[in-house]
Amino acid sequence: MLPFSIDIRPGLPIAEQVLFAVKKAVVTGQMRPGDKFPSVRLLSQELRINPNTAHKVVAQLVEEGVLVTTPAVGSVIAERALGDRRARAELLGPELERAIVEAKKLGLSVEDVQAAVAAHWRKLSDHTKP
Amino acid sequence: MNAIETTGLNCRFRQLEAVHSLDLTVPAGSVYALLGPNGAGKSTTIKMLMNLLRPTGGTARVLGVDSQKLGPAEFARIGYVAETIDLPEWMTVGQFLNYCRPFYKKWDIELEKTLLQKFDLPPSRKIKHLSRGMRMKTLLLSVLAYRPDLLVLDEPFSGLDPVVRDDFIRGVLEVSSLGNWTVFVSSHDIEEVERLADWVGLIENGKLKLAEKLDSLQQRFRRIEITRIAANASPVKKPAHWYGYEEAGTLTRFVETRYNPDETEKLCAEIFPGSNITAQPLPLREIYLALARGDSAPQPSSALR
Numbered sequence: 483m484l485p486f487s488i489d490i491r492p493g494l495p496i497a498e499q500v501l502f503a504v505k506k507a508v509v510t511g512q513m514r515p516g517d518k519f520p521s522v523r524l525l526s527q528e529l530r531i532n533p534n535t536a537h538k539v540v541a542q543l544v545e546e547g548v549l550v551t552t553p554a555v556g557s558v559i560a561e562r563a564l565g566d567r568r569a570r571a572e573l574l575g576p577e578l579e580r581a582i583v584e585a586k587k588l589g590l591s592v593e594d595v596q597a598a599v600a601a602h603w604r605k606l607s608d609h610t611k612p
Numbered sequence: 613m614n615a616i617e618t619t620g621l622n623c624r625f626r627q628l629e630a631v632h633s634l635d636l637t638v639p640a641g642s643v644y645a646l647l648g649p650n651g652a653g654k655s656t657t658i659k660m661l662m663n664l665l666r667p668t669g670g671t672a673r674v675l676g677v678d679s680q681k682l683g684p685a686e687f688a689r690i691g692y693v694a695e696t697i698d699l700p701e702w703m704t705v706g707q708f709l710n711y712c713r714p715f716y717k718k719w720d721i722e723l724e725k726t727l728l729q730k731f732d733l734p735p736s737r738k739i740k741h742l743s744r745g746m747r748m749k750t751l752l753l754s755v756l757a758y759r760p761d762l763l764v765l766d767e768p769f770s771g772l773d774p775v776v777r778d779d780f781i782r783g784v785l786e787v788s789s790l791g792n793w794t795v796f797v798s799s800h801d802i803e804e805v806e807r808l809a810d811w812v813g814l815i816e817n818g819k820l821k822l823a824e825k826l827d828s829l830q831q832r833f834r835r836i837e838i839t840r841i842a843a844n845a846s847p848v849k850k851p852a853h854w855y856g857y858e859e860a861g862t863l864t865r866f867v868e869t870r871y872n873p874d875e876t877e878k879l880c881a882e883i884f885p886g887s888n889i890t891a892q893p894l895p896l897r898e899i900y901l902a903l904a905r906g907d908s909a910p911q912p913s914s915a916l917r
Contacts (some may be wrong), residue, residue, distance in 0.1 A: 483914060490807065491894045492803065492806055492895030492896060492897065493830075493892075493895040493898075494830070494892055494893050495826075495827060495830050503762075514881050523788075525780060526785055526788060527785045527786070529807070530781050530782070530785065530807050530808070531808065532643050532807070532809065532810050533785070533788045533789070533793075534642075534643070534806050534810055535643070535810065536802070583890050586888050586890075587839060587888050589888075612734070
C-alpha cells in the first residue's frame with residue numbers, strides 16, 4: 483500500500499497527478515518528515531503506471547526538495563518539506579483555476595470573487611468553532 | 613537505439629492492403645501503445661515484426677536485426693503474447709513451464725514461482741481446461757519468466773475480466789526495469805493503456821495516422837468552450853486545427869489540436885471578441901475520438917467497443 487491517497491483520473495498527465503497527491507499528503511501530515519517514500523518500483527506497481535513516469539515523479543520531488551535520497555535507505559520526506567506558505571498556496575492552483583473559470587463564466591469581477599471567498603471563509607470558520 | 617524500426621513496411625493480401633507504407637519507430641525504454649479500431653492492421657504489423665508473416669515491401673528491424681532474420685538469440689530477448697498463439701493443450705501448466713524453461717538461459721525460477729502465485733494458476737491443471745484469462749496468464753508467465761528486453765503484446769486485454777486485466781498489468785510491471793525495457797502493446801482498449809504508455813501510435817486502414825509522446829499529445833489537445841455574448845451574425849472562419857466544431861445558441865465547442873495557453877486565447881479572442889473562453893484537458897479516449905473523426909463534426913461513433 484502507498485502512504486498517500488490518490489485517485490488517478492484520465493486526462494491530466496499522470497506525473498502531475500501523482501506529484502500533487504504526494505505534496506498534499508506532506509502538507510496535511512499524511513506523510514511526515516523522515517518517513518520513507520516508496521521506491522520507483524513500488525510506485526509503478528501500486529499505481530499501475532509506467533516505471534519511467536514513476537521515476538520522473540521521484541526525480542521531480544527530489545529537485546523540489548520534498549524528498550531527500552540517501553543511497554542505502556532510499557528516499558525519505560525532507561525536513562521542512564513544503565514548509566513555506568507560498569509552496570502550500572501553489573497546491574491550490576488547479577482548484578483556484580477551476581473556480582476562476584466558473585467566476586468568469588458568471589461574469590464576476592476579482593472583487594466579487596474575493597468578497598465571496600471571504601464570506602465563505604467566515605462561514606466555515608464559524609461552523610468549526612466549538 | 614530503437615527497439616523497433618520499420619520503413620515503408622507493406623503487407624498485401626491479394627486485393628487488400630492490410631498495412632500501407634508503415635514508418636514506425638519504437639524507442640528503446642518506452643511503453644508504446646499502438647491504437648486503432650479492429651481491422652486497422654495492428655496484428656498484421658505485429659506478425660511481420662515477429663517474422664510470422666513476410667512483408668510484401670519495406671523493412672522492419674527488431675532489436676537491431678532485420679525481422680526476417682530473427683533467430684533464437686533474438687527471440688530469447690523478446691516476449692510475444694497474442695491470443696492466437698497455440699498452446700500444447702495436453703500439457704499441464706507445470707509441464708508447459710518445464711518445457712519452456714530450458715530454452716532460455718535467463719529463465720528466473722524465483723520469478724516463475726512468484727508469478728504462478730500472483731496469477732493464481734493451478735500448476736497441475738491441463739491447459740485445455742483453463743479459462744481464457746488463465747490461458748493468457750499462462751502465456752504471459754512463460755514469457756515474463758525470462759525477463760525479455762522487448763515485450764510485444766497483441767490485444768492482451770480483449771475478452772479479459774477486470775481482475776485478470778489487473779493481474780496482467782501487475783505481472784508486466786513485475787519485470788519492468790528502468791532504461792532498456794521496452795513494451796509494444798496493440799489495443800483498441802484505451803483506458804487500459806493510458807496509464808502505462810508514454811508513446812502512442814494511431815493506426816487506421818493500415819496507415820499510421822499519428823505517432824507521438826503521450827505527454828505532448830496531452831499538452832496540445834484541449835476542449836475549448838466559448839460562451840458568446842450574442843450569437844455571431846456572420847459564419848465563423850475557423851482554423852483547420854480546430855476539430856469537431858459545434859455551435860448551439862451562444863455556446864461554441866471544439867477541440868483545439870494545437871493548444872498553447874497564450875496563442876489559443878488570443879486567437880479565440882480575435883474570432884469571438886468579448887466572450888468567455890475555457891479550456892479543458894482531454895482524456896486519451898477523447899483525443900483518440902477527435903483524431904479518428906478529424907475535421908468533421910462529432911457524431912455517434914462505432915470505432916470503439
